[in-house]
Amino acid sequence: xxxxxxxxxxxxxxxxxxxxxxxxxxxxxxxxxxxxxxxxxxxxxxxxxxxxxxxxxxxxxxxxxxxxxxxxxxxxxxxxxxxxxxxxxxxxxxxxxxxxxxxxxxxxxxxxxxxxxxxxxxxxxxxxxxxxxxxxxxxxxxx
Amino acid sequence: xxxxxxxxxxxxxxxxxxxxxxxxxxxxxxxxxxxxxxxxxxxxxxxxxxxxxxxxxxxxxxxxxxxxxxxxxxxxxxxxxxxxxxxxxxxxxxxxxxxxxxxxxxxxxxxxxxxxxxxxxxxxxxxxxxxxxxxxxxxxxxxxxxxxxxxxxxxxxxxxxxxxxxxxxxxxxxxxxxxxxxxxxxxxxxxxxxxxxxxxxxxxxxxxxxxxxxxxxxxxxxxxxxxxxxxxxxxxxxxxxxxxxxxxxxxxxxxxxxxxxxxxxxxxxxxxxxxxxxxxxxxxxxxxxxxxxxxxxxxxxxxxxxxx
Numbered sequence: 442x443x444x445x446x447x448x449x450x451x452x453x454x455x456x457x458x459x460x461x462x463x464x465x466x467x468x469x470x471x472x473x474x475x476x477x478x479x480x481x482x483x484x485x486x487x488x489x490x491x492x493x494x495x496x497x498x499x500x501x502x503x504x505x506x507x508x509x510x511x512x513x514x515x516x517x518x519x520x521x522x523x524x525x526x527x528x529x530x531x532x533x534x535x536x537x538x539x540x541x542x543x544x545x546x547x548x549x550x551x552x553x554x555x556x557x558x559x560x561x562x563x564x565x566x567x568x569x570x571x572x573x574x575x576x577x578x579x580x581x582x583x584x
Numbered sequence: 585x586x587x588x589x590x591x592x593x594x595x596x597x598x599x600x601x602x603x604x605x606x607x608x609x610x611x612x613x614x615x616x617x618x619x620x621x622x623x624x625x626x627x628x629x630x631x632x633x634x635x636x637x638x639x640x641x642x643x644x645x646x647x648x649x650x651x652x653x654x655x656x657x658x659x660x661x662x663x664x665x666x667x668x669x670x671x672x673x674x675x676x677x678x679x680x681x682x683x684x685x686x687x688x689x690x691x692x693x694x695x696x697x698x699x700x701x702x703x704x705x706x707x708x709x710x711x712x713x714x715x716x717x718x719x720x721x722x723x724x725x726x727x728x729x730x731x732x733x734x735x736x737x738x739x740x741x742x743x744x745x746x747x748x749x750x751x752x753x754x755x756x757x758x759x760x761x762x763x764x765x766x767x768x769x770x771x772x773x774x775x776x777x778x779x780x781x782x783x784x785x786x787x788x789x790x791x792x793x794x795x796x797x798x799x800x801x802x803x804x805x806x807x808x809x810x811x812x813x814x815x816x817x818x819x820x821x822x823x824x825x826x827x828x829x830x831x832x833x834x835x836x837x838x839x840x841x842x843x844x845x846x847x848x849x850x851x852x853x854x855x856x857x858x859x860x861x862x863x864x865x866x867x868x869x870x871x872x873x874x875x876x877x878x879x880x881x882x883x884x885x886x887x888x889x890x891x892x
Contacts, residue, residue, distance in 0.1 A: 548709045550688040554667055557694060565780065575690020576711055579776070 447497040450475070452519040453509065454493050458482055460513050461492035463582065467508045467541055473498065507535040508542065511561075511571060511580065536563050538571060538580070546578035585887055587696040587703040588880060591714040591750045596757050600731075603722050605879040606872070613646070619882060620649030626679035627653035628671065629706070630662055631687040635848060635870065636706050636715070640683045643877035652679060657687075669698040676700045681885055702884035710744050715880065716847050717750040719873040724804055726872065727843040727865055732759035735801050739766040740808035740828050740853060742773040747847045748808060749777055756781050763789035764798050768824055771810070795828055800837045805830070807846045807853055807866075831855045838863070845869055 456464060461479045464470075470477050475498035485491040496504075502520055509516055509532040520528035538561045544551045551557050551573070561571040561580045571580035585598055594602075609616050625644040627637050632655060641651045654660045661671060668686065672695040675682055682699065684692050685706040692705035692712075707713040725731050736755065738748050742765055752773075755761045763782065765773050772791065782789050792798055799805075810825040812818075829852060830844070846854060846866040858864050 546689065548687075548689045548711075550668065550686070550690040550694055550708075553688055554694070556667070573690070575693055576709075577689075 446524060447476075447495050447521050448524050449499045449522055450495065450497045450501045451504070451506075452493065452495050452521060453506075454491070454517045454519055455485070455488065456492035456494065456516045457513050458488070458490035458492055461494055464494060464509065464512060467512060467582075468504070468506070470494070470496065473501075475501070505539075505541075506532065507538045510534045511538055511542070511569070512582065514569065534563055534566060534569060537561065542571075542580050542582070544573040544576060544578055545581055546573065546576050549573060549576035549578060551575060585883065586891070587692075587699070587705075588714050588884065589693050589696055589703065589705045590712050591717040591754045593714075599718070599721060599754070602718060602876065602879045602883060603725055605882065606718075606722050606876040607726070609875050609878050616647055616878065616882070618648040620644060620647035620885065623647075623649040623681070623885060624679045625649055625651050625653075625881065626675045626682045627651060627655070627706075628660070628675060628682060628684045628686075629653065629655045630657040630660065630691070631685050631707070632656050633685055633707060636685065636873075637683075639870070639873045640704075640706065640715075640877055642874050643881055646874070647878055647881060649680075649881075653683075668694045671695075672699045672703070680888070681881060702888050704880065704884070707746070710746050712750055713746050714750060715873070715877055716747045717754050718876045718880065719869060720747065720751050720806070720845060720847070721754055722872045722876045723845055723865055723869040724843065726868075728803065731755075732761065734760075734803035735762040735764060736804040736806060737764040737766055737795075737798060737802040738773075738806045738808070739795055739830070741771045741810045741824075742767040742808070743771040744811060745808040748773070748806065751806065752777060753781055756785055756787055761787070762801075763787065764802065765789060765791045766793070766795050766798060766828065768793060768828075770820065770824055795830075796834055796837070799834060800839065802842055803839065804843045804845060805838075807844065807850075809846075809849065809851055809853055825851070829853050829855065830858060832857050832861075835861070835863070 478495040480493040482490045514532050516532045518530050540559050543559055560574045562574050564570045564572040627640050629637050644651050668691050676699050681702045683704045683706045686708050689709040689711035692708050696703040742748050812821050842863045843865045844863050
């Protein structure tokens, strides 16, 4: 299967197999009007199988990818400019994740004031635990 | 210290300084009677709580200040859909300091983010209640003469009891405090507190369902009420509410200098026959609540004045 190389944008590589659709939703890629390719179950020497997301847009280079670190900290981000790889980095665990995840605690103030920013702070790096800054509920992905 | 939202916002030195000030107010009440003259405290109680509100109001009056506010959300603009941040911005135009209770967790933090005057969290849902923790710390220190080297038992609702969570967090910074967690299985201390607070710092704790068995070890016994409003299910509440009732018989094996604390209100978890026992500290504890809130109001207003 061939997918064209991108000229300007990002390639999110080494996504845990099966994780691309979740990232597609969390990164709100459905709202973009540029070409977005999702490759599922691509063969990988290191991982066996992996998913890849390619976003062909200059604006993608500055996208907020913080949530990537929470969902799949082993994923890599390749920055492409004029068809060339100009940067490569691991997602890593961000200190804060803003306006990507929603607090699921029904007692949290954000449950009644939807205009408040949804902010999660890294509480434990070893367990990759993030907590809501308002109520301290653990960040959870909606399955 | 600009606001007090969570007891963990305070350093150990700040806590000790507040408790010292509170002790000084107890010893020299006349010296503080005019300290807040012309100052106003707004008590914004979006959720009813008679004793916490009265304690704040009494504290401000004893400092020579005045009080305004509301005691339930229905009589506030929140009932018209106003956001917490808007309410706080407006009240900040009229008051010098705000004590706020809200049923939603994190609401006082939202208030603090937008406030020009100091905010005191007077309880946010099942989350934090830092002035109760200061009250508890003051009581332990006055009763025991120290905040280190003792064994404390927490009994009752350790799952939803926010006073328990905050006090454990505060005592986790003190030297050589042993924790005994006594509750039915359904109301055990949340695992994240055990993990993030107790295990993370390597603090010794024991978990048990048997109050009588651990009684002889305890220097402090912190009783809690099984609160109806924290349950989604009435049947669970009725089944568990009487699980741990302290009676004179259960105290037979207790130390002679045990200190029994309770954040109040009590329903039936402490037999009234214990009230006359000198080891019962809970009414002295309620009185301490007023003094420590006086100390807090003074400190926060002092800080705010320095900022200006």
